[in-house]
Amino acid sequence: xxxxxxxxxxxxxxxxxxxxxxxxxxxxxxxxxxxxxxxxxxxxxxxxxxxxxxxxxxxxxxxxxxxxxxxxxxxxxxxxxxxxxxxxxxxxxxxxxxxxxxxxxxxxxxxxxxxxxxxxxxxxxxxxxxxxxxxxxxxxxxxxxxxxxxxxxxxxxxxxxxxxxxxxxxxxxxxxxxxxxxxxxxxxxxxxxxxxxxxxxxxxxxxxxxxxxxxxxxxxxxxxxxxxxxxxxxxxxxxxxxxxxxxxxxxxxxxxxxxxxxxxxxxxxxxxxxxxxxxxxxxxxxxxxxxxxxxxxxxxxxxxxxxxxxxxxxxxxxxxxxxxxxxxxxxxxxxxxxxxxxxxxxxxxxxxxxxxxxxxx
Amino acid sequence: xxxxxxxxxxxxxxxxxxxxxxxxxxxxxxxxxxxxxxxxxxxxxxxxxxxxxxxxxxxxxxxxxxxxxxxxxxxxxxxxxxxxxxxxxxxxxxxxxxxxxxxxxxxxxxxxxxxxxxxxxxxxxxxxxxxxxxxxxxxxxxxxxxxxxxxxxxxxxxxxxxxxxxxxxxxxxxxxxxxxxxxxxxxxxxxxxxxxxxxxxxxxxxxxxxxxxxxxxxxxxxxxxxxxxxxxxxxxxxxxxxxxxxxxxxxxxxxxxxxxxxxxxxxxxxxxxxxxxxxxxxxxxxxxxxxxxxxxxxxxxxxxxxxxxxxxxxxxxxxxxxxxxxxxxxxxxxxxxxxxxxxxxxxxxxxxxxxxxxxxx
Numbered sequence: 081x082x083x084x085x086x087x088x089x090x091x092x093x094x095x096x097x098x099x100x101x102x103x104x105x106x107x108x109x110x111x112x113x114x115x116x117x118x119x120x121x122x123x124x125x126x127x128x129x130x131x132x133x134x135x136x137x138x139x140x141x142x143x144x145x146x147x148x149x150x151x152x153x154x155x156x157x158x159x160x161x162x163x164x165x166x167x168x169x170x171x172x173x174x175x176x177x178x179x180x181x182x183x184x185x186x187x188x189x190x191x192x193x194x195x196x197x198x199x200x201x202x203x204x205x206x207x208x209x210x211x212x213x214x215x216x217x218x219x220x221x222x223x224x225x226x227x228x229x230x231x232x233x234x235x236x237x238x239x240x241x242x243x244x245x246x247x248x249x250x251x252x253x254x255x256x257x258x259x260x261x262x263x264x265x266x267x268x269x270x271x272x273x274x275x276x277x278x279x280x281x282x283x284x285x286x287x288x289x290x291x292x293x294x295x296x297x298x299x300x301x302x303x304x305x306x307x308x309x310x311x312x313x314x315x316x317x318x319x320x321x322x323x324x325x326x327x328x329x330x331x332x333x334x335x336x337x338x339x340x341x342x343x344x345x346x347x348x349x350x351x352x353x354x355x356x357x358x359x360x361x362x363x364x365x366x367x368x369x370x371x372x373x374x375x376x377x378x379x380x381x382x383x384x385x386x387x388x389x390x391x392x393x394x395x396x397x398x399x400x401x402x403x404x405x406x407x408x409x410x411x412x413x414x415x416x417x418x419x420x421x422x423x424x425x426x427x428x429x430x431x432x433x434x435x436x437x438x439x440x441x
Numbered sequence: 442x443x444x445x446x447x448x449x450x451x452x453x454x455x456x457x458x459x460x461x462x463x464x465x466x467x468x469x470x471x472x473x474x475x476x477x478x479x480x481x482x483x484x485x486x487x488x489x490x491x492x493x494x495x496x497x498x499x500x501x502x503x504x505x506x507x508x509x510x511x512x513x514x515x516x517x518x519x520x521x522x523x524x525x526x527x528x529x530x531x532x533x534x535x536x537x538x539x540x541x542x543x544x545x546x547x548x549x550x551x552x553x554x555x556x557x558x559x560x561x562x563x564x565x566x567x568x569x570x571x572x573x574x575x576x577x578x579x580x581x582x583x584x585x586x587x588x589x590x591x592x593x594x595x596x597x598x599x600x601x602x603x604x605x606x607x608x609x610x611x612x613x614x615x616x617x618x619x620x621x622x623x624x625x626x627x628x629x630x631x632x633x634x635x636x637x638x639x640x641x642x643x644x645x646x647x648x649x650x651x652x653x654x655x656x657x658x659x660x661x662x663x664x665x666x667x668x669x670x671x672x673x674x675x676x677x678x679x680x681x682x683x684x685x686x687x688x689x690x691x692x693x694x695x696x697x698x699x700x701x702x703x704x705x706x707x708x709x710x711x712x713x714x715x716x717x718x719x720x721x722x723x724x725x726x727x728x729x730x731x732x733x734x735x736x737x738x739x740x741x742x743x744x745x746x747x748x749x750x751x752x753x754x755x756x757x758x759x760x761x762x763x764x765x766x767x768x769x770x771x772x773x774x775x776x777x778x779x780x781x782x783x784x785x786x787x788x789x790x791x792x793x794x795x796x797x798x799x800x801x802x
Contacts, residue, residue, distance in 0.1 A: 083473040087480050090684055098466060098475045105463035112444040112762070114459045116644040116689065119448050119765060152513035152646065153666060156680035160664040184665075191664055278681055283477040285513065285646040285683030303521040303552055304545075305514055319517035320639055322646030323451055324685060328477065401473070404480060 084426040086416045087404030088229050088379060089258065090278040094421040097331045101283075104327060115327050120320050128327050129316060135333035139342050142267045142290065149289040149311045150326050155181065155257045158274040158287060159188040161306050162223065162253050165296060166272065167193050171220040174198045174250070176213065176241075178233055179206035180410065181225045181255060189223070198222070205411075206231040208371035213244060221251035221271070227259035229279075230408040232381030232415060233374045234259060242269035251295055259378050260288065261336060262420055263346040271295035279378070280420045282329030285322040336420070345420050352418045352427045353377035359431045365389060365438060369413060383413030389441050396433050396440070405430075445787040447777045448765030449590050449740060450619065451639040455782040458692045462644075465688060476688050481681050489688050490677060496694035500703050503628045503651065510650040510672045511687050516542065516618045519635040519648060520549040522667050523584065523614050526657060527633065528554050532581040535559045535611065537574065537602075539594055540567035541771065542586045542616060550584070559583070566772075567592040569732035574605060582612035582632070588620035590640075591769040593742030593776060594735045595620060603630035612656055620739050621649065622697060623781055624707040632656035640739070641781045643690030646683040697781070706781050713779045713788045714738035720792045726750060726799060730774060744774030750802050757794050757801070766791075 085092040093101075104115040109124050118124055133148040142148070151157075162185075167173055173189045175182060177200035189195040196217060199210035206228065215222070222245045227234040235241070238254075245252040251271035260275040267273065271292045278284040291308050304310050310318050339345055357375060360366045360382045369381040384390050397405050407413040418427060446453040454462075465476040470485050479485055494509040503509070512518075523546075528534055534550045536543060538561035550556040557578060560571035567589065576583070583606045588595040596602070599615075606613040612632035621636040628634065632653045639645040652669050665671050671679050700706055718736060721727045721743045730742040745751050758766050768774040779788060 081473060085474060085478055087478065090478055090481060090681065092478050093475065098477060101477065102463045102466035102475075105459060105466055112442060113446060113764065114454065114463075116459065116462065117446055117448065117451055117453050120451060120645065152515070152683075153518070154513070154680045157514070157666045160666060188664060191662060276681060283683075283685050284481065284681045285686055301552060303549060305518045305521060319515045320451065320637060320645045322513075322683065322686070324644050325646055325683070403474065 081401045083401045083403045084429055085403045085422065086418070086426070086430070088408070088415060088417045089276070090284045091404070091417055091419050092421045093282070093328070093332060094335050097328060097335055097421075100331050101328045105324075115324055118323070120317060120323055125323055128330050129321065132326055132330035132333060135330065135337060136288070136290070139261065139333060139336055140265065140267050140290075145292060145294065146267060147291050147293055147312045149291065149308070150316045150321055150329070151287045151289055151311060152285065152322055154276045154284075154287055155255050155274060156184065158255065158289070159185040160191070161308070162272055162274065163189040163192045164302060164306055165308050166221045166251055166253060168220050168297070172196060172217045174215055174217070174219040174222045176200070176210065176222070176224040177202060178209060178225050178228045179231045181228065181230075181257070185223060185225070185255060201233070206233065207369060209233050209235055209374040213240075215244060215248050219248055219250045221245070221253050222248070223253040223255075225255045227256070227376050227378050229258040229379050229417070231370060231411060232376045232379040233370050234376035234378065238265070238269050259376075261342060261345070262349050262378055264342050277325055277329055282332055283325045286325035286329055288329070348424060349377050349418070349420065352422070352424050353380065355424070355431060356380050356416060356418065356427050359434055363434055363438070365441070366434060369411065378417060378419060380416045380418060381407060381411060381413060383407075389437065392441060393437050396437060400429070400433055402430060402433065442762045444762045444764050445790055446764045446783065447779070447787070447791070449769070449776060449778045450637070451645045452765070452778055452780050453782045454643070454689070454693060455696045458689060458696055458782075461692050462689045466685075476685055479684070481678060481684055486684055489691050490682065493687055493691035493694060496691065496698060497649070497651070500622065500694060500697055501626065501628050501651075506653055506655060507628060508652050508654055508673045510652065510669070511677045511682055511690070512648045512650055512672060513646065513683055515637040515645075515648055516616050516635060517545065519616070519650070520546040521552070522669070523633055523635065524550040524553045525663060525667055526669050527582045527612055527614060529581050529658070533557060533578045535576055535578070535580040535583045537561070537571065537583070537585040538563060539570060539586050539589045540592045542589065542591075542618070546584060546586070546616060562594070567594065568730060570594050570596055570735040574601075576605060576609050580609055580611045582606075582614050583609070584614040584616070586616045588617070588737050588739050590619040590740050590778070592731060592772060593737045593740040594731050595737035595739065599626070599630050620737070622703060622706070623710050623739055625703050638686055638690055641693075643693055644686045647686035647690055649690070709785060710738050710779070710781065713783070713785050714741065716785070716792060717741050717777060717779065717788050720795055724795055724799070726802070727795060730772065739778060739780060741777045741779060742768060742772060742774060743777075750798065753802055754798050757798060761790070761794055763791060763794065
C-alpha cells in the first residue's frame with residue numbers, strides 16, 4: 081500500500097532522492113565503494129559537501145559574508161551553542177517564547193547568562209505568534225523559532241523582528257529547523273540561522289548552520305567543537321562530518337534547484353496549506369487549533385469537533401496509508417506535516433478522507 | 442574493479458550490511474517507508490535502537506550497571522563532554538598522551554580545569570605506548586586513547602591502567618574509537634568508554650557511549666545535551682538521534698554476533714595483523730614505524746626503506762584497487778587499516794603486491 085507520509089520529522093524525502101541515496105549506499109560515483117565507507121577527506125566527499133554548501137547559498141541567495149556549516153547534535157545542541165557564541169560577558173539574551181523548542185532554547189541560554197523572555201504565547205497554550213514584543217534592556221541578541229512544529233504556528237514575516245534587533249543593536253538568531261527551504265527568506269536579516277536536517281533537508285544526523293562571519297566574537301576559550309569559528313576555519317571538516325546525511329541533503333538541494341528553486345516550492349507549499357486549511361475551515365467535523373493568521377504552512381494542526389468520531393477517522397487514515405498524522409502529546413488532535421517533499425496529491429488524498437468521514441459517521 | 446578498502450575511517454563495512462542498509466533506504470520492514478523518513482519515535486526505530494543497545498551489551502558482556510548511548514558529534518565532542526561530566530570542582534584530570542587524539546582530548550579538559558599529562562610518547566613522535574606512568578596528584582579520572590589511528594599504536598592490556606585508577610580512587614575513561622568491538626575487553630574496568638562509529642561500527646554520524654551509571658555525578662547545571670544523565674534519562678532519545686547511522690550500526694552488530702561474537706573477530710584480526718606485520722618485517726623493502734610490542738592490530742603503519750620505490754608501490758596499489766593506504770600527513774609512509782570488516786583475503790592481496798614490488802623495481 082502506498083503511504084502518505086505526514087510525519088513531523090524525520091519526515092518524507094523526495095522519492096528520487098531516496099532512490100539515489102540507496103544507490104549511493106551501494107556505490108558512489110563509480111568508485112566501487114559505498115558512500116558509507118569513503119574517507120571524508122576523499123575527493124568524492126569533498127565535492128559533495130562543497131556542492132551542498134554552494135546549493136544552499138544559491139537557493140537562499142546567501143552572500144560570501146556568511147558561512148554554511150554542516151554540524152551534528154541537532155537544534156538541541158544549537159540551543160546551547162548559539163547562546164555560547166553570541167552571549168557577551170554580563171550581557172542579556174532575549175527570547176521569544178512560542179513553545180517547546182523556544183522553551184528549550186531559553187533553558188540553555190539561562191545556563192550561560194541573563195536571559196529574558198520578551199514575548200510569549202504561553203497564556204493560550206502557544207496557539208498564536210506573539211506580536212507584542214517589549215525590549216527594555218540592552219540585549220546581545222534576539223532569538224526566535226520561525227515555525228513551531230508542535231503547535232503549528234509560524235512567523236510569516238521577519239521584518240518586525242529584524243527591525244527590533246537593529247534598533248537594539250542586537251544580533252538576530254533563528255531556529256529554522258522546520259521551515260527552512262520552504263519559502264523565500266532574506267538571510268541578510270540574520271546573524272545566525274540553524275536547522276536540524278530532518279524536515280526539509282535530509283536524514284537526521286546533520287545540522288545546517290548559516291552564520292554571518294563578522295558577527296562572531298573570536299573566543300579561543302570556548303570548547304573547540306562548540307565554537308563556530310572552529311568549523312568555519314576547518315570548512316565543516318574539523319572532525320568527521322555526518323557524511324551520508326550531508327550526501328542526502330545535497331541530493332535534496334539538487335532536487336529543489338531542479339524544480340525551479342525556493343520560489344517554486346513556496347508556491348506549491350502555499351497551495352497545499354491553503355487546500356488543507358480550507359477543508360478544516362469548511363468541513364463541519366473538523367476545527368483548526370491555532371490562530372488563523374499564525375497558521376503554519378508546514379505543520380497543520382487540527383482536531384475533530386466530536387470526540388466520538390476520532391476512532392473512525394483514525395481507522396480511515398490507517399486503512400488508507402496515512403502515516404504520522406497524530407498530534408504531539410502536548411497538543412493532542414492531529415497534525416499533518418506538509419513539508420516540501422510531500423506531494424499535493426497526498427494533501428488531496430487526506431482531504432478526500434476528511435470528506436469521507438462525513439459519509440461513514 | 443574490486444576495491445580493497447584500507448581507509449582509516451570512515452572505513453570498510455561488511456558487504457551484506459551495506460546491501461541491507463541500501464535496501465533499508467528504499468524500504469524498512471515492509472512499511473512502504475524509507476528508514477530515512479520514519480519517526481524516531483516509531484516502533485520500527487525503537488526496536489532498532491533497542492536491538493543495537495542489547496547487541497552492544499551482549500557482545501561486550503556489559504551489565505545493567507552500564508548505559509549504552511548513541512549520541513552525535515563524534516569523539517571530538519566527547520573530549521569535552523567526558524571532561525565536563527567527570528571533573529569535580531577544583532579537581533585534577535590525568536591524561537596519557539599517545540598523540541593527536543589524546544592531545545585534542547587534553548586541550549578540551551584544560552578548558553574545564555587542572556589537567557596533567559601523566560605519561561607521553563611525544564619524545565619519539567608517538568611511536569610507542571608509554572609505560573612509565575606517574576600519578577602524584579589526587580585525580581578525578583585517568584583518560585587514555587586505546588588505539589592511535591594515526592601513529593598505529595595500541596594498548597594491548599588495560600590491566601595496569603585499571604589498577605592505577607583504582608589505587609588513586611580515580612575513574613577510568615577511554616576513547617576506543619578505533620578498536621572497540623575488535624577484541625574482547627573487560628568493560629567493568631571502565632567508568633566511561635566512547636567511540637565514533639565510523640571505524641568498526643557504522644557510518645559517520647553516531648557516537649557510541651558506554652557509561653557506568655553510578656560513576657556519574659548528578660549536575661543539572663550542565664548544558665542539557667552535554668550531560669550524560671540527559672541521555673540516560675531519555676534512553677538516547679532526548680532529541681532526534683542519527684537514525685540511519687544507528688540502523689547500520691545495529692546491522693554491523695548483528696553481523697558480529699552471527700560470526701560468533703567478539704572472540705571470533707578477534708582471532709581474525711590477530712591473523713590479519715600477524716600476516717601483515719610479518720611481511721613488513723621480512724620484506725627487505727619495507728619497515729614498520731612503531732615499537733613492535735605496541736603495534737596496533739587495527740592500523741598498520743609502515744614505510745618503504747628506499748624513497749625511490751615509493752612511486753612504483755603507489756602505482757601498483759592504485760592499479761590494483763587498494764584504497765586508503767596513505768599514511769596520515771603527520772607520520773607519512775603508509776597505513777593499512779585492517780578493521781573488522783576487512784577480509785583476510787584483502788590483507789593477503791596487499792602482501793602479494795608488496796612482494797610483487799621486489800620484482801618490478
